[in-house]
Amino acid sequence: MKNREAKSNMIVDAAEQLFFSQGFKATSMDQxxxxxxxxxxxxxxxxxxxxxxxxxVGQRAMxxxxxxxxxxxxAAKTGLERLFSYAKAFLKFxxxxxxxxxxxxxxxxxxxxxxxxxREVKSTYEGSIHLFSSVMDSVxxxxxxxxxxVDMEPELLASLLWCEICGVAQFxxxxxxxxxxxxxxxxxxxxxxxxxxxxxxxxxxQKKEEFDT
Amino acid sequence: MKNREAKSNMIVDAAEQLFFSQGFKATSMDQxxxxxxxxxxxxxxxxxxxxxxxxxVGQRAMxxxxxxxxxxxxAAKTGLERLFSYAKAFLKFxxxxxxxxxxxxxxxxxxxxxxxxxREVKSTYEGSIHLFSSVMDSVxxxxxxxxxxVDMEPELLASLLWCEICGVAQFxxxxxxxxxxxxxxxxxxxxxxxxxxxxxxxxxxQKKEEFDT
Amino acid sequence: MKNREAKSNMIVDAAEQLFFSQGFKATSMDQxxxxxxxxxxxxxxxxxxxxxxxxxVGQRAMxxxxxxxxxxxxAAKTGLERLFSYAKAFLKFxxxxxxxxxxxxxxxxxxxxxxxxxREVKSTYEGSIHLFSSVMDSVxxxxxxxxxxVDMEPELLASLLWCEICGVAQFxxxxxxxxxxxxxxxxxxxxxxxxxxxxxxxxxxQKKEEFDT
Amino acid sequence: MKNREAKSNMIVDAAEQLFFSQGFKATSMDQxxxxxxxxxxxxxxxxxxxxxxxxxVGQRAMxxxxxxxxxxxxAAKTGLERLFSYAKAFLKFxxxxxxxxxxxxxxxxxxxxxxxxxREVKSTYEGSIHLFSSVMDSVxxxxxxxxxxVDMEPELLASLLWCEICGVAQFxxxxxxxxxxxxxxxxxxxxxxxxxxxxxxxxxxQKKEEFDT
DNA sequence: CATGAATGAGCCTTCATTCAT
DNA sequence: AATGAATGAAGGCTCATTCAT
Numbered sequence: 001m002k003n004r005e006a007k008s009n010m011i012v013d014a015a016e017q018l019f020f021s022q023g024f025k026a027t028s029m030d031q032x033x034x035x036x037x038x039x040x041x042x043x044x045x046x047x048x049x050x051x052x053x054x055x056x057v058g059q060r061a062m063x064x065x066x067x068x069x070x071x072x073x074x075a076a077k078t079g080l081e082r083l084f085s086y087a088k089a090f091l092k093f094x095x096x097x098x099x100x101x102x103x104x105x106x107x108x109x110x111x112x113x114x115x116x117x118x119r120e121v122k123s124t125y126e127g128s129i130h131l132f133s134s135v136m137d138s139v140x141x142x143x144x145x146x147x148x149x150v151d152m153e154p155e156l157l158a159s160l161l162w163c164e165i166c167g168v169a170q171f172x173x174x175x176x177x178x179x180x181x182x183x184x185x186x187x188x189x190x191x192x193x194x195x196x197x198x199x200x201x202x203x204x205x206q207k208k209e210e211f212d213t
Numbered sequence: 214m215k216n217r218e219a220k221s222n223m224i225v226d227a228a229e230q231l232f233f234s235q236g237f238k239a240t241s242m243d244q245x246x247x248x249x250x251x252x253x254x255x256x257x258x259x260x261x262x263x264x265x266x267x268x269x270v271g272q273r274a275m276x277x278x279x280x281x282x283x284x285x286x287x288a289a290k291t292g293l294e295r296l297f298s299y300a301k302a303f304l305k306f307x308x309x310x311x312x313x314x315x316x317x318x319x320x321x322x323x324x325x326x327x328x329x330x331x332r333e334v335k336s337t338y339e340g341s342i343h344l345f346s347s348v349m350d351s352v353x354x355x356x357x358x359x360x361x362x363v364d365m366e367p368e369l370l371a372s373l374l375w376c377e378i379c380g381v382a383q384f385x386x387x388x389x390x391x392x393x394x395x396x397x398x399x400x401x402x403x404x405x406x407x408x409x410x411x412x413x414x415x416x417x418x419q420k421k422e423e424f425d426t
Numbered sequence: 427m428k429n430r431e432a433k434s435n436m437i438v439d440a441a442e443q444l445f446f447s448q449g450f451k452a453t454s455m456d457q458x459x460x461x462x463x464x465x466x467x468x469x470x471x472x473x474x475x476x477x478x479x480x481x482x483v484g485q486r487a488m489x490x491x492x493x494x495x496x497x498x499x500x501a502a503k504t505g506l507e508r509l510f511s512y513a514k515a516f517l518k519f520x521x522x523x524x525x526x527x528x529x530x531x532x533x534x535x536x537x538x539x540x541x542x543x544x545r546e547v548k549s550t551y552e553g554s555i556h557l558f559s560s561v562m563d564s565v566x567x568x569x570x571x572x573x574x575x576v577d578m579e580p581e582l583l584a585s586l587l588w589c590e591i592c593g594v595a596q597f598x599x600x601x602x603x604x605x606x607x608x609x610x611x612x613x614x615x616x617x618x619x620x621x622x623x624x625x626x627x628x629x630x631x632q633k634k635e636e637f638d639t
Numbered sequence: 640m641k642n643r644e645a646k647s648n649m650i651v652d653a654a655e656q657l658f659f660s661q662g663f664k665a666t667s668m669d670q671x672x673x674x675x676x677x678x679x680x681x682x683x684x685x686x687x688x689x690x691x692x693x694x695x696v697g698q699r700a701m702x703x704x705x706x707x708x709x710x711x712x713x714a715a716k717t718g719l720e721r722l723f724s725y726a727k728a729f730l731k732f733x734x735x736x737x738x739x740x741x742x743x744x745x746x747x748x749x750x751x752x753x754x755x756x757x758r759e760v761k762s763t764y765e766g767s768i769h770l771f772s773s774v775m776d777s778v779x780x781x782x783x784x785x786x787x788x789v790d791m792e793p794e795l796l797a798s799l800l801w802c803e804i805c806g807v808a809q810f811x812x813x814x815x816x817x818x819x820x821x822x823x824x825x826x827x828x829x830x831x832x833x834x835x836x837x838x839x840x841x842x843x844x845q846k847k848e849e850f851d852t
Numbered sequence: 853c854a855t856g857a858a859t860g861a862g863c864c865t866t867c868a869t870t871c872a873t
Numbered sequence: 874a875a876t877g878a879a880t881g882a883a884g885g886c887t888c889a890t891t892c893a894t
Binding site for chain 4: 449451452532554555558559562576578579581582583584585586588589590591592593594595596597598601604605607608609611612616617620621624628
Binding site for chain 6: 430459464465466467468471
């Protein structure tokens with residue numbers, strides 16, 4: 001039954017593409033079937049409903065993010081390094097898979113629209129917890145090993161940084177054209193790098209003088 | 214014709230609430246009519262189409278944000294102060310009108326789905342430009358008057374801060390329940406305040422020692 | 427209450443114009459009200475329903491036709507002359523009031539669509555009887571006075587001629603462009619005149635030789 | 640795919656009947672679906688829109704008429720004979736398929752309301768041209784072979800006869816009840832036969848004496 | 853397993869008619 | 874008498890889902 005998984009993947013491929021370009025409601029099962037080159041009825045052999053298909057895409061996005069997180073953090077020595085390897089992974093994820101990123105961000109909101117619950121929601125939710133736990137641990141670790149020097153509760157700092165990173169990830173790309181109107185120097189990459197540099201500088205507690213030099 | 218505006222507002226009230234909780238596509242004109250306590254046909258006396266109603270909500274959201282921006286920035290002395298009065302206004306806007314905030318954030322995306330353009334899109338886009346210009350001006354001002362001490366192009370710094378603020382605004386509230394699982398101290402307000410304090414401290418270029426104390 | 431009739435006429439004017447150019451179903455009471463420059467509610471002060479308005483137009487068309495019939499037949503000396511004065515009146519009516527003509531022709535069909543009965547139907551029906559009676563009388567008269575020489579029951583000949591005239595009236599104009607494709611000589615007027623000349627010649631029983639000359 | 644055509648035909652059957660009895664606008668897709676005993680959505684599997692269904696009926700009507708024309712004219716020896724075989728075919732068509740006849744007559748008018756053009760319009764228009772060309776050719780032929788003796792341009796005579804035949808076809812049936820009020824002898828068939836006899840007599844140029852006998 | 857024809861609930865929008873002012 | 878805001882039934886069309894083959 002190797003074949004089954006392959007076909008299922010093809011269907012999710014098709015669905016993914018259409019959901020991303022048109023949104024959930026605007027994508028019809030007809031379109032997905034056509035795109036996946038199967039009959040409409042076949043979709044229902046692999047996914048119980050359109051909703052289910054949507055979840056499958058969410059699953060994929062989350063797994064992709066988890067993969068990039070796990071892959072990246074191995075070489076870190078200090079808490080600060082680990083934290084920033086996560087940050088970089090996150091930004092890289094957004095850059096390389098902007099659709100997956102958007103999907104995850106919008107998931108919760110969209111989901112309310114789909115239905116008030118769903119086992120798949122839980123699954124991605126747990127994924128988020130896992131990721132954020134890693135970030136928080138790295139902050140704690142950094143505070144303990146002295147690589148992070150900020151006078152703030154680690155949970156709060158981690159949350160705050162998480163929000164900042166999400167904001168940079170989301171809007172750096174989305175609004176690149178917008179920002180560029182004011183200066184050609186303001187590219188998505190520059191924003192991302194600027195954020196990483198500035199934040200690392202600040203939370204590592206270096207003196208002002210060191211930064212100016 | 215006082216009455217007309219009042220009724221129109223009631224309809225937008227109803228539409229707003231439903232769009233916020235279910236999204237554009239998932240909200241039917243029937244529901245809006247029921248919620249607004251008018252007949253379905255009446256909706257079309259006030260708004261040419263469902264799309265038009267959606268725009269009316271967008272208009273409202275943008276005007277609300279602009280109002281809070283304009284109202285807040287008057288008393289500022291330095292560029293730094295002005296910048297942070299904007300930041301506070303933005304966070305306050307998100308806190309007091311989270312739905313409007315989400316609406317504006319999602320506006321662009323949703324709108325592409327509605328139609329490829331539209332005068333209303335332009336209207337909100339221009340609103341964004343206006344707001345961001347103010348932010349950028351305050352950064353430049355702060356760099357000139359010495360209240361902001363960061364070695365970075367003002368446009369880039371402004372863009373970066375904008376992204377961060379958006380991130381904090383959006384996720385502090387949205388994920389409050391999420392963050393709280395790790396520490397009861399991590400509330401949306403704490404995240405917002407933490408962000409403001411930390412960032413003000415950093416970009417005003419105070420020495421580490423001063424912060425620790 | 428002179429005013430009442432005047433306003434009623436203005437409304438029928440508006441309705442007439444719109445019914446003719448768009449048809450019954452496609453014309454809305456809103457349009458009629460706008461065209462007549464009165465409020466929508468006012469229409470219902472003068473006409474019980476849209477249907478009623480439609481009938482009023484039918485009434486007008488029939489009265490116009492009757493008027494032209496009565497006006498024309500006075501000077502006739504023989505039955506043949508009277509018959510042809512009717513024929514000419516009919517063709518003239520179609521030419522000068524093609525919309526009224528179409529209206530009358532389509533009345534029956536349309537009416538079935540409106541409802542299965544209606545007093546107005548009767549009214550126009552009686553108008554038709556009146557007109558056709560006149561035609562038939564003129565045929566009888568012509569047979570008696572020798573101006574019509576056809577060996578056929580007068581009722582049948584009258585019916586037959588009526589059908590022919592209706593056909594010429596209806597299609598000469600409607601299909602003018604169509605016929606013209608085959609010869610620029612074939613105009614609506616030529617068809618009408620050709621019909622009158624040929625038919626008069628035939629039913630007056632002139633010899634072939636006379637015609638050829 | 641034999642089945643597909645069969646079902647498509649059943650749908651057109653239903654649509655035809657309803658369009659004939661109520662008109663285009665007054666017939667709803669719901670009714671058609673009910674009449675055809677299929678679900679409403681099914682209609683759209685076979686016809687892209689209500690308009691398309693209407694065209695399909697028009698197509699049918701035209702093909703039916705063409706079929707009867709082609710079938711009839713084979714045996715004719717002279718132009719006159721051919722002309723009258725067409726005339727008979729036309730009258731027979733109207734008699735056997737009065738709804739199709741009406742449909743074709745009203746087609747043009749109705750269609751303008753539907754949309755300003757359409758390939759189907761062209762299709763029936765071309766059908767008309769084809770038919771009329773045959774009629775005109777037979778008139779020319781008859782003038783050449785001497786079977787038609789009328790001093791008139793063939794195009795004009797053909798046009799005129801066409802109008803007359805249309806009139807007889809349309810009104811003989813439609814007004815049968817009307818005419819009968821004046822004499823029980825005036826039936827639709829008598830009108831049709833009377834028209835054929837009288838006209839044939841006249842345009843074949845026979846002497847009056849021969850007719851009287 | 854795979855198909856795709858069939859279903860029917862649901863959507864946006866229109867419009868004849870009513871009625872409080 | 875006149876208004877025009879309000880109504881709500883209907884209409885054309887879409888699409889997720891089912892099921893006989």
